[in-house]
């Protein structure tokens with residue numbers, strides 16, 4: 001059987017990719033993966049020193065990268081981010097909505113107004129804001145584009161102590177589907193990637209706790225994810241390899257959502 005795939009299938013040469021929350025964790029890793037696939041990457045986050053460091057690393061290995069200050073919760077700053085990125089790259093092709101926060105290990109009885117607002121603004125409202133502004137530009141330029149929303153398996157699993165993070169990620173999957181439906185006429189595909197558990201600042205509280213070992217045993221593949229486990233699915237959704245995919249969510253979790261609770 002021929003898969004009709006060659007080294008160009010996931011190629012991003014000539015494409016500009018915006019990555020929010022690229023100063024640490026998954027976004028920091030994604031920037032390198034996308035640049036290695038040929039993209040010009042534009043990294044955004046609040047910690048500009050970390051962004052600049054990552055940009056230097058990518059350039060040192062021959063990639064094209066720019067770093068811009070970005071607070072996804074600041075509407076004016078988001079407009080500036082997109083304008084500056086467009087000025088640097090000419091045209092924008094892919095948006096990776098990766099910036100995200102959690103409120104700590106809290107139940108719905110423990111969170112306060114500020115927890116709710118911070119998590120929902122960062123994990124949901126900002127994605128609408130960025131996607132809308134991005135799509136306005138695509139509609140004007142009339143070229144195909146892709147949005148990848150970083151969701152989470154907490155959208156599918158029902159466990160205690162991840163409120164409102166899990167609720168925001170479940171809503172993000174619905175937002176992905178509706179944006180796919182409404183974005184198709186502008187040539188914008190919208191998909192989501194739902195990782196399981198990967199050790200980063202967002203997951204550290206759980207993965208480095210005394211419950212970690214027990215939790216790990218609940219994953220059918222008996223291990224947490226390595227960043228590289230996300231490379232293939234990310235490149236699929238960002239590139240033309242997924243030209244007929246929109247509204248989909250790809251789960252990358254070692255089988256975790258299939259496991260008994």
Ligand SMILES: NC(=O)c1ccc[n+]([C@@H]2O[C@H](COP(=O)([O-])OP(=O)(O)OC[C@H]3O[C@@H](n4cnc5c(N)ncnc54)[C@H](OP(=O)(O)O)[C@@H]3O)[C@@H](O)[C@H]2O)c1
Pocket residue numbers: 020021022023024025026027044045046047048070071072073098099100101122150151152153194195196197198199200201202203
């Ligand atoms: N780690 C996991 O197991 C896991 C699993 C499923 C989904 N995810 C998702 O993956 C994404 C990345 O998280 P991570 O695990 O890599 O954690 P992380 O290392 O804490 O990364 C979060 C990123 O979001 C950025 N960010 C937060 N608030 C922001 C704001 N207002 N404006 C701009 N950037 C902001 C942070 O940058 P600054 O602080 O510099 O702004 C940081 O770069 C999140 O959406 C998370 O929900 C993670």
